Amino acid sequence: MTVLGEFSLWIALPVAIWGMAMGLLGGRSQRGDLVLSAERSIYAVTVLLTLASAGVIAAFLGDRFEYWYVASYSNRELETFYKIAGLWAGQRGSLLFWALLVGFFSCITVFQNRRRNREFMPYVVGVLQGILTFFLVVLLFAKVNPFERLAFTPANGQGLNPQLQNYWMTIHPPTLYLGFTAFTVPFAFAIAALLNGRLDSRWITLTRRWTLLSWAFLSVGIIMGMRWAYEELGWGGYWFWDPVENASLLPWLTATAFLHSVMIQENRGMLKVWNMSLVVLTFLLTIFATFLTRSGLIESVHSFAQELTIAYIFLAFMGSILAGSVVLILYRLPSLQSENRIESFLSRESAFLFNNLILLGAAFAVLWGTVFPLVAEAVTGQKISVGPPFFEKVNFPIGLALLALAGIGPVIAWRRATRRNLTRNFAAPLIFGTAVAVVLAALGARHPLALTTWGLGAFVLFIIVTEFWKGTKARAGIEGEGIPLALYHLVTRNRRRWGGYIIHAGTVIIFMGFAGAAYNVDVRKHMQPGDTVEVKSPFGHTYTLTYEGLSMSVGRGQRNLQWQAIALVSVAKDGKPVGSLTSEKRQYVTSEQLMTEVGIRPTPVEDLYIILSAVDDLDAAVNNDPKAQGVDLQVLVKPLVGWIWYGGLILIVGSLIGLWPSAERRRAADEAPSEEPAAAGAA
Amino acid sequence: MVFSVGALLVAAAVVLFIVQPMVKGLHASLERDEDELTETEARKRVALLALRDVEYDYLAGKLDDEDYRSLKGELTAEALAALEADETARSGVLSGSAAAALEAEIAEARAGLRSGVFCSECGFANDPGSRFCSSCGHALHGIPAA
Numbered sequence A: 001m002t003v004l005g006e007f008s009l010w011i012a013l014p015v016a017i018w019g020m021a022m023g024l025l026g027g028r029s030q031r032g033d034l035v036l037s038a039e040r041s042i043y044a045v046t047v048l049l050t051l052a053s054a055g056v057i058a059a060f061l062g063d064r065f066e067y068w069y070v071a072s073y074s075n076r077e078l079e080t081f082y083k084i085a086g087l088w089a090g091q092r093g094s095l096l097f098w099a100l101l102v103g104f105f106s107c108i109t110v111f112q113n114r115r116r117n118r119e120f121m122p123y124v125v126g127v128l129q130g131i132l133t134f135f136l137v138v139l140l141f142a143k144v145n146p147f148e149r150l151a152f153t154p155a156n157g158q159g160l161n162p163q164l165q166n167y168w169m170t171i172h173p174p175t176l177y178l179g180f181t182a183f184t185v186p187f188a189f190a191i192a193a194l195l196n197g198r199l200d201s202r203w204i205t206l207t208r209r210w211t212l213l214s215w216a217f218l219s220v221g222i223i224m225g226m227r228w229a230y231e232e233l234g235w236g237g238y239w240f241w242d243p244v245e246n247a248s249l250l251p252w253l254t255a256t257a258f259l260h261s262v263m264i265q266e267n268r269g270m271l272k273v274w275n276m277s278l279v280v281l282t283f284l285l286t287i288f289a290t291f292l293t294r295s296g297l298i299e300s301v302h303s304f305a306q307e308l309t310i311a312y313i314f315l316a317f318m319g320s321i322l323a324g325s326v327v328l329i330l331y332r333l334p335s336l337q338s339e340n341r342i343e344s345f346l347s348r349e350s351a352f353l354f355n356n357l358i359l360l361g362a363a364f365a366v367l368w369g370t371v372f373p374l375v376a377e378a379v380t381g382q383k384i385s386v387g388p389p390f391f392e393k394v395n396f397p398i399g400l401a402l403l404a405l406a407g408i409g410p411v412i413a414w415r416r417a418t419r420r421n422l423t424r425n426f427a428a429p430l431i432f433g434t435a436v437a438v439v440l441a442a443l444g445a446r447h448p449l450a451l452t453t454w455g456l457g458a459f460v461l462f463i464i465v466t467e468f469w470k471g472t473k474a475r476a477g478i479e480g481e482g483i484p485l486a487l488y489h490l491v492t493r494n495r496r497r498w499g500g501y502i503i504h505a506g507t508v509i510i511f512m513g514f515a516g517a518a519y520n521v522d523v524r525k526h527m528q529p530g531d532t533v534e535v536k537s538p539f540g541h542t543y544t545l546t547y548e549g550l551s552m553s554v555g556r557g558q559r560n561l562q563w564q565a566i567a568l569v570s571v572a573k574d575g576k577p578v579g580s581l582t583s584e585k586r587q588y589v590t591s592e593q594l595m596t597e598v599g600i601r602p603t604p605v606e607d608l609y610i611i612l613s614a615v616d617d618l619d620a621a622v623n624n625d626p627k628a629q630g631v632d633l634q635v636l637v638k639p640l641v642g643w644i645w646y647g648g649l650i651l652i653v654g655s656l657i658g659l660w661p662s663a664e665r666r667r668a669a670d671e672a673p674s675e676e677p678a679a680a681g682a683a
Numbered sequence B: 001m002v003f004s005v006g007a008l009l010v011a012a013a014v015v016l017f018i019v020q021p022m023v024k025g026l027h028a029s030l031e032r033d034e035d036e037l038t039e040t041e042a043r044k045r046v047a048l049l050a051l052r053d054v055e056y057d058y059l060a061g062k063l064d065d066e067d068y069r070s071l072k073g074e075l076t077a078e079a080l081a082a083l084e085a086d087e088t089a090r091s092g093v094l095s096g097s098a099a100a101a102l103e104a105e106i107a108e109a110r111a112g113l114r115s116g117v118f119c120s121e122c123g124f125a126n127d128p129g130s131r132f133c134s135s136c137g138h139a140l141h142g143i144p145a146a
Helices: A002-029 A032-061 A066-074 A079-086 A091-112 A121-141 A166-181 A184-196 A202-234 A244-270 A272-294 A307-332 A349-378 A388-411 A419-442 A446-479 A482-494 A493-517 A618-621 A642-659 A663-673 B001-025 B039-057 B065-091 B096-117
Strands: A519-529 A532-536 A542-554 A561-573 A577-587 A594-597 A597-601 A606-615 A633-638
Touching: A002 A032, A002 A121, A002 A184, A002 A542, A002 B001, A032 A121, A032 A532, A032 A594, A032 B065, A066 A079, A066 A091, A079 A091, A079 A166, A079 A419, A091 A121, A091 A166, A091 A272, A091 B001, A121 A307, A121 A642, A121 B039, A166 A202, A166 A244, A166 A272, A184 A202, A184 A272, A184 A307, A202 A244, A202 A493, A202 A542, A202 A642, A244 A272, A244 B039, A272 A307, A272 A532, A349 A388, A388 A446, A388 A493, A419 A446, A419 B065, A446 A482, A446 A493, A482 A493, A493 A633, A493 A642, A532 A633, A542 A618, A542 A633, A561 A606, A561 A618, A561 A633, A561 B039, A577 A597, A577 A606, A577 B039, A594 A606, A606 A642, B039 B065
Parallel strands: none
Antiparallel strands: A519 A633, A532 A542, A542 A561, A561 A577, A577 A594, A597 A606, A606 A633
């Protein structure tokens, strides 16, 4: 199986090159046989990539340690679950996995469009195969072949980094990759539109659900990564502006900008060049994300690769994509003229534009902060790193401005807003937001940034709820429907708009959760069994934590565990016992480093989070010396952290509403390749 | 041995599958969809969409009467100009009867625009006095003329 997998990879490369050439040639010369061959090559490459991936998984499951990749990321004791996840545990496998996902999405695209949008397909297939060719070249020639063999067969592998042995870690990378790779489709259609000259909004209409799909996967992937960091990294936070985190944030920022600006093109016929540029930029940033994480250029807890050949191949690829796209856009510039112009600074059009500029500004700041250390090192030879303070200083105001626009955008008048329009729509939400801020301040929340965030959040939520209410009421009045039915019809008639509002609500809740960090409580104490520590929550109550003692659990290498030192802490809230928490130090067979497992007591308003920072005398503790029980304990109270995860769930619901095919659309797709009815009142 | 046979089979299947269209003369369709908008059509569409959005905002209570009237008057003028431009552009290309049919369609749209019987759901311009939208069946209510 594994040998066949390796062989498949080698056949896949010429097939992909063939498909790229036939797609572009077939489109240019309008030859249907070449195009059909190119489309079939997409299926063929995907089958071959599936065989190759199956080969890698088979090697993991069969403990085939003669393969470098398997020996480096697995061992006999690893759970089956993580062996399968071995496909994306390291650089080599994840590059193959990436290509597999691109292939998978390409197949869906070719199949969906077998009878529609035929003028796009030759070029779409050509571009998709070009991208697959790139990944195959990297896999086969950049010394990252997952099927590379060692000169000997080790008795056992080195095992998987224990930090990656966490359920979030098995689904977080694939989710992010799904987001990155799904964006290949809008990119391919954009380039196809530039090549075939059909530059109306068609390519946008065709790909907007792909864009939303990609965006949703990216969002969920990023949130899962935060959750993993929160549970597993053991320092109490969820985001550290690490280069790899930034790498996933960058395409998210530009994709968010793109999701908004396409609406302006669809509804107002503006921003055509801008949208083309955004689609190219976002695609480049998805490639840049792989480049950062999988080429070993930047030091980070995530970077596993050292070989630099791959970095040059990536740079060359990104360079040619950028150059090619710029030339194409310039060539088509005369056909990309706006049908409209922005009239007033105070209008919904300009709110959209500000949203875009701000998102791009954020992307640029994050990109700069991530790449600057690299550039500086290349120039001065000194290693410097740009830390969270820089990113926070830049991104907090940006985040607040975006939050405000999420409220302003939906209700400010199109074209130009008069003073009366502003008063009519913003008086009530502004009063509500201010009232919330005042009440919170009266209750003792005085942190200016946090207070602004909560006030603005209340402002936006008020507007969103009012939008739903007004729409439902209008519909109920006109159609004579009951409120629930009217609401249901309102949403299903324009899923993108109302799904978008729900996503906004989720984002607001996430932001409010972020702001909770201003009130984090952090207490550290050296403790002996029986000692207690009191921690005051910003909500007023007091936790009393009693350290009950340390217990040892010595493993015999099952699940790669050598031993666990478990600290048991019982928790009382305002004197009433509410249960207990544990935090551990773990020694894995496969890692020199000690791992920390934290204890979390989540509630809707705050998390109690304990970290076993250190054990006084580890050696004695491991040998069950009853006197070696002293530990350093860190206790954190983290207000509103849970809101980040709840907001994430709301965001998923909103995305699903936006993605769900509507009844009319399904019917339209069955009958004829007609454009769906324009989304009424799309905002 | 098993591997060689397997590999050979896979390779042969792949080559046959992708070369077959050329050998057998199988063709994928390359037909261009007919729904591509001309420049004037695109401008007309954008103008009508803008009108529709103003109608929606008014219905949802986001615009007061005065703002609504002034925006609507302006957008209607633009939409009419766009319709006329589109008409001129098309009549240059079309022959007698088709041009006459278009003429009628435009007159109808213009009548709809003037009398303001606009569907808030789909943006269709209905005949004056309509109570339901001729395009989507949605009830037409309470939109006063500009």
